Amino acid sequence: MAQHNHTSQPVKKVHANHHSMKPHIVSFILSLMLTALAFAAVIYLPEQKGFVYPYIVFLGIVQALVQLYVWMHLKDKGHLFPVMGIFTGVIIVFTCIVMALYWV
Amino acid sequence: MNHADHGVLPAEPEKATLEGRNKILGFWLFLGGETVLFGSLFATYLALRTQYVNGPAPHEIFQIELIALATFILLTSSLTSVFAIIGMHRQNFKMMLFWFWITVILGFAFLGLEIFEFVHYYHEGHTLSSSAYGSAFYTLVGFHGGHVLFGVLWISLLLIKNRKGLTVVNAPKFYVASLYWHFIDVVWVFIFTVVYLMGILGGQGGA
Numbered sequence: 064m065a066q067h068n069h070t071s072q073p074v075k076k077v078h079a080n081h082h083s084m085k086p087h088i089v090s091f092i093l094s095l096m097l098t099a100l101a102f103a104a105v106i107y108l109p110e111q112k113g114f115v116y117p118y119i120v121f122l123g124i125v126q127a128l129v130q131l132y133v134w135m136h137l138k139d140k141g142h143l144f145p146v147m148g149i150f151t152g153v154i155i156v157f158t159c160i161v162m163a164l165y166w167v
Numbered sequence: 168m169n170h171a172d173h174g175v176l177p178a179e180p181e182k183a184t185l186e187g188r189n190k191i192l193g194f195w196l197f198l199g200g201e202t203v204l205f206g207s208l209f210a211t212y213l214a215l216r217t218q219y220v221n222g223p224a225p226h227e228i229f230q231i232e233l234i235a236l237a238t239f240i241l242l243t244s245s246l247t248s249v250f251a252i253i254g255m256h257r258q259n260f261k262m263m264l265f266w267f268w269i270t271v272i273l274g275f276a277f278l279g280l281e282i283f284e285f286v287h288y289y290h291e292g293h294t295l296s297s298s299a300y301g302s303a304f305y306t307l308v309g310f311h312g313g314h315v316l317f318g319v320l321w322i323s324l325l326l327i328k329n330r331k332g333l334t335v336v337n338a339p340k341f342y343v344a345s346l347y348w349h350f351i352d353v354v355w356v357f358i359f360t361v362v363y364l365m366g367i368l369g370g371q372g373g374a
Contacts, residue, residue, distance in 0.1 A: 084250070084253060087246065087249045087250075087253070088246075091242070091243075091246045094242055095239075095242065098235075098238055098239075098242065098356075098359075101359075101360060101364060102231065102235055102364070105231070105364045105367055105368055106231065109368060109369075112368055112369075115368060116365065116368070119360050119364055119365070120360060120361070122360070123356050123357055123360040123361075126356050127353045127356050127357070130245065130349055130352065130353050130356075131349075131353065134245060134246075134249050134349045135346055135349045135350070141182075144192055144195065145191070145192065145195035148192075148195045148196040148198070148199040149195060149198055149199050149202060150199075151199055152198070152199035152200065152201070152202030152203050152206070153202060153206075155202075155203050155206060156202055156203060156205075156206025156207075156209070156210075157206075159203075159206050159207050159209075159210035160206065160209060160210050160213060162210065163209075163210035163211065163213045163214040164213055164214075167214040
């Protein structure tokens, strides 16, 4: 039972700081706003395609980064290899997309 | 030594064992591969986005309200799976189960909407074999839908099989399932942007 006391200490600390709901609610609201901005741009500025295309792609990338870093914990310690793994994928994807858009 | 036997869990049970940490790392590498899979489907879609021949053009059939609703459902389900993991970190097993079940229900709601949407397109003449555009559309969006289906079945199975409580053995399984679920939502961000919003904007995307 000595173990009991030993482990309950750090657990308490974890709830208080690290695993509070707040950053997650904030990123949810942020994601909702980014989504709403993208939909609004398409609804209200259908004529300005030259602006809207890069703008909504940019909003999508920001939202993806928010979710990767906050919800999927990439911002936490010890995530160097996960970051390398996922961004290696992203680099390949970027290459594919550029090829599909400009060479095919 | 063995936390599972004493009913006391370490602070982050999913990372308490080497096996758990390796599972999470391996899963991230898998997600890197999944990114490439979806990236190649996106590239194919972009290359074929104007090849709809006589079939309906994307802006003629996509309904922005339906897409907004699907997006909202999936985004909310991503948040509820975050709550489930917070429940896990608080050692509150009931809280974890509750939020994971909500995630599963929202996942099924999303799938229901997608099936409804595909049936509607089918009647409008937009099918897998109607044009190169149709093939690219259904392959990309269908692959995502397939991932959602796999995700809800996977999480349901985990919930059904691990009703007794949290251990250092099952914690990494739940954690990895939540990573997968978030990843599905991240892919959807690009689907609603590139496929639906750009499709509604009409025709010639890109630069």
